[in-house]
Amino acid sequence: MKTEAVEEVQRAEDLDALQQVRVKYLGKKGLVTQRLKTLGSLDPEERKIQGQAINALKQEIEDAIKKRRAELEAAELEASLARDRVDVTLPGYRLPTGGLHVLTQVINRLLEVFRTMGYEVVTGPELETDYYNFTALNFPAEHPARDTQDTFWTTDGRLLRTHTSPVQVRYMKHRKPPFKVVAPGRVFRNEAVDVTHEAQFHQLEALVVDTHITMADLRGAISTMATALFGDGIKTRLQPSYFPFVEPGAEFAIWWENPRTGKSEWLELGGCGMVHPNVFRAVGYEGFTGFAFGFGIERLALISYGIPDIRYFHQNDLRFLRQLRGGL
Numbered sequence: 001m002k003t004e005a006v007e008e009v010q011r012a013e014d015l016d017a018l019q020q021v022r023v024k025y026l027g028k029k030g031l032v033t034q035r036l037k038t039l040g041s042l043d044p045e046e047r048k049i050q051g052q053a054i055n056a057l058k059q060e061i062e063d064a065i066k067k068r069r070a071e072l073e074a075a076e077l078e079a080s081l082a083r084d085r086v087d088v089t090l091p092g093y094r095l096p097t098g099g100l101h102v103l104t105q106v107i108n109r110l111l112e113v114f115r116t117m118g119y120e121v122v123t124g125p126e127l128e129t130d131y132y133n134f135t136a137l138n139f140p141a142e143h144p145a146r147d148t149q150d151t152f153w154t155t156d157g158r159l160l161r162t163h164t165s166p167v168q169v170r171y172m173k174h175r176k177p178p179f180k181v182v183a184p185g186r187v188f189r190n191e192a193v194d195v196t197h198e199a200q201f202h203q204l205e206a207l208v209v210d211t212h213i214t215m216a217d218l219r220g221a222i223s224t225m226a227t228a229l230f231g232d233g234i235k236t237r238l239q240p241s242y243f244p245f246v247e248p249g250a251e252f253a254i255w256w257e258n259p260r261t262g263k264s265e266w267l268e269l270g271g272c273g274m275v276h277p278n279v280f281r282a283v284g285y286e287g288f289t290g291f292a293f294g295f296g297i298e299r300l301a302l303i304s305y306g307i308p309d310i311r312y313f314h315q316n317d318l319r320f321l322r323q324l325r326g327g328l
């Protein structure tokens with residue numbers, strides 16, 4: 001029985017077969033187990049001899065099973081390693097990823113500059129009413145900026161905002177000074193499109209209100225922004241101008257060296273001024289002063305990157321986007 005059993009164990013081709021052999025010999029009704037049960041009927045001397053023999057047999061079968069199990073498990077592991085072989089040193093597949101649009105990069109950079117100066121970032125709707133876009137901003141009823149030439153009107157009498165200044169009014173209606181906010185966003189003008197004009201572009205609006213804000217604070221904010229964007233020693237200039245919602249009003253420009261021509265020149269960036277008393281009146285403020293400024297972001301991006309045509313921003317030509325692609 002011994003050789004037979006050990007041979008059967010060694011012939012077992014897999015773990016299931018091995019288990020069957022074990023049951024056959026060592027299971028509850030197995031051949032060895034049955035023999036052990038017969039011991040009771042033997043006389044003591046004989047029982048001792050037979051008992052030792054059967055136990056030795058049992059031990060030998062168990063050892064053989066153990067050995068065979070180890071062999072089978074090792075073989076199985078080897079087979080599965082061969083089957084699922086993965087070379088972890090191979091480079092992975094490079095998945096195509098997106099990137100940040102150049103305008104988004106410029107906007108993010110601007111917002112970072114203003115956050116550092118303690119400004120909160122706010123937004124407003126692109127579809128506006130005449131009230132927020134014009135009336136509350138002190139535009140006289142017959143002001144040319146309301147002219148249908150500049151403004152896209154919707155059939156229900158609303159409009160696509162022509163600037164980000166309506167965000168000033170929306171913000172002030174629900175907040176009390178002091179505050180410093182910037183509002184980036186898309187604006188729309190019904191204009192002929194050329195290399196420097198698009199019917200939609202972006203602006204950044206800044207508004208600071210407190211009890212003693214002066215023109216000096218406005219100058220400081222603009223020059224701090226210019227320095228943060230273009231480095232130390234950058235010069236800024238304010239020239240008198242008119243916007244209905246500021247008084248006094250100005251246009252601001254920065255003196256910078258054009259990297260393409262190597263020449264320094266004034267670059268008109270946007271409008272600014274002290275918040276007009278009529279605007280404060282429209283939002284129910286009394287006893288405050290403030291400044292506001294706003295400018296076109298495409299303009300800034302064009303000059304920062306030397307982009308020749310404003311229309312590139314919205315054409316989604318991958319050759320353009322890839323050149324100026326920003327990391328996510």
Ligand code: PHE
Nearest residue numbers: 163165243271272292293294
């Ligand atoms: N909203 C003005 C424009 O679009 C710019 C501006 C903003 C001027 C704030 C003064 C103060 O031209």
